Amino acid sequence: MSGTPRVVVVGDVITDVLAVLSGPLATGSDTAAGIRFSGGGQAANTAAWLAGQGAAVTLVAAVGDDETGRERVAELTRAGVECVVERHEGYPTGTVIVLTHDGERTMVSQRGANLRLTAGHVEAALAAAPDAGHLHLSAYTLLDVGSRGAGLRALAAARERGLTVSVDAASAAPLRRVGGAFLTWVRDVDLLLVNTDEATVLAGGLDPAAQARALTSVAHRVVVKRGAAGAVWVERGGRVETAPAPGVAVVDVTGAGDAFAAGLLTAWLAGADPRAALGRAGDLGALAVTTVGARPTR
Secondary structure, three states: OOOOOEEEEEOOOEEEEEEEEOOOOOOOOOOOEEEEEEEEOHHHHHHHHHHHOOOOEEEEEEEEOOHHHHHHHHHHHHOOOEEEEEEEOOOOOEEEEEEEEOOEEEEEEEOHHHHHOOHHHHHHHHHOOOOEEEEEEEOHHHHOHHHHHHHHHHHHHHHHOOOEEEEEOOOHHHHHHHOOHHHHHOOOOOEEEEEHHHHHHHHOOOOHHHHHHHHOOOOOEEEEEOHHHOEEEEEOOOOEEEEOOOOOOOOOOOOHHHHHHHHHHHHHHOOOOHHHHHHHHHHHHHHHHOOOOOOOOO
């Protein structure tokens, strides 16, 4: 998108094993499903959606020194993402089994080489991107103890270079495990994105606008993603904007939050006001749920 600076995305590259279940999971028995293998990972997905909007984007990540890792990097490169990856021999490229049914998804994860992302690699990648204007961090990098140093260094190095910074809170269960430390790690970021479950972990059982308002004590701007109920944007200065979600037939919600983040960033970084940025984010999220898989289709 014209006017959007280069975005450096730091985080995970994953192979998704996506099973679209024909009905509720029959525990201890068989459930028919359509199964496909595709690229995934919150950071990689967001980078692919950013590139799909015409943004210049660099992905900083780690993969295994294996065929799967080479396939994941190649498909991202074809999508227009500049990939700066560490390859780790003896560690597999991450894999997630995604079970999806009736608009919900359950994930079983092997983080693999993502846990080996190093602070030095992140530092070098940022130094090699002098045209970067924004850093977007997948919080999985912070929530996994093995990669936490890389995530913290990414935030610090971005501030040192004068980049604006956004963080996607990633997932409620690991947020619950690390507790309040997460809010310390992301203090004073420009933009924090959370879904309703993550907002409840971080701010308690308030209404979404109140949750976002509470979290502006940490971040300058907070967006709560509410799925089919739309989204709310709250700024530290008090501004509140809400937006409905477009009404579409949901096929698969995998990657919808990543598409939303990419739409929000491309619009906001290009100078759009919060209402317009939320609208763009909602449109891209709605597009994502109408197809199977976490990435934009050609």
